[in-house]
Amino acid sequence: MQLRIEFQKYPLAHEVRTDKALYDFVLELKNTYLHNAEQLSKVLYDNKLHIINNALGTHTKFSRKQGKKLKSKREIHISALFKEMPLEFLRMIVVHEVAHIRVRDHDKAFYHLCQHMEPAYAQLEFDVRVYLTYLDSGRKVLWPTAHALTTLQT
Ligand SMILES: [Zn+2]
Numbered sequence: 001m002q003l004r005i006e007f008q009k010y011p012l013a014h015e016v017r018t019d020k021a022l023y024d025f026v027l028e029l030k031n032t033y034l035h036n037a038e039q040l041s042k043v044l045y046d047n048k049l050h051i052i053n054n055a056l057g058t059h060t061k062f063s064r065k066q067g068k069k070l071k072s073k074r075e076i077h078i079s080a081l082f083k084e085m086p087l088e089f090l091r092m093i094v095v096h097e098v099a100h101i102r103v104r105d106h107d108k109a110f111y112h113l114c115q116h117m118e119p120a121y122a123q124l125e126f127d128v129r130v131y132l133t134y135l136d137s138g139r140k141v142l143w144p145t146a147h148a149l150t151t152l153q154t
Pocket of ligand 1: 100106
């Protein structure tokens with residue numbers, strides 16, 4: 001079918017399988033492009049994000065008073081849907097959430113920063129939307145993990 005042909009430009013699923021691997025992946029991107037931004041306290045794959053928040057990723061900042069200082073913590077959650085996707089798609093959503101560390105709104109400056117971190121950002125965002133529509137219509141995951149394959153076979 002046509003969609004399969006379009007997605008052949010992304011032949012492989014990525015290997016960023018665990019929250020730890022995701023944290024490292026996000027951190028590397030953040031340190032390359034937003035070197036001076038504060039650290040992230042938590043990065044994880046979230047199973048419920050897509051269903052409950054209808055979001056692909058979230059970036060949250062919490063502030064808490066600790067003595068006289070205001071301590072802030074940042075968390076990035078990535079929808080677990082991205083576990084079974086090509087690296088390019090994971091990179092797109094991570095670039096999006098990392099860009100929110102600096103720019104809060106989806107304005108011109110925000111997309112400019114996304115584009116700076118990933119020149120193919122706009123195309124990738126479009127391809128991810130197309131793929132999610134495809135999944136929503138009840139189709140099978142195009143990049144199942146090795147584990148999912150084993151489960152299917154037994
Ligand atoms: Zn956003």
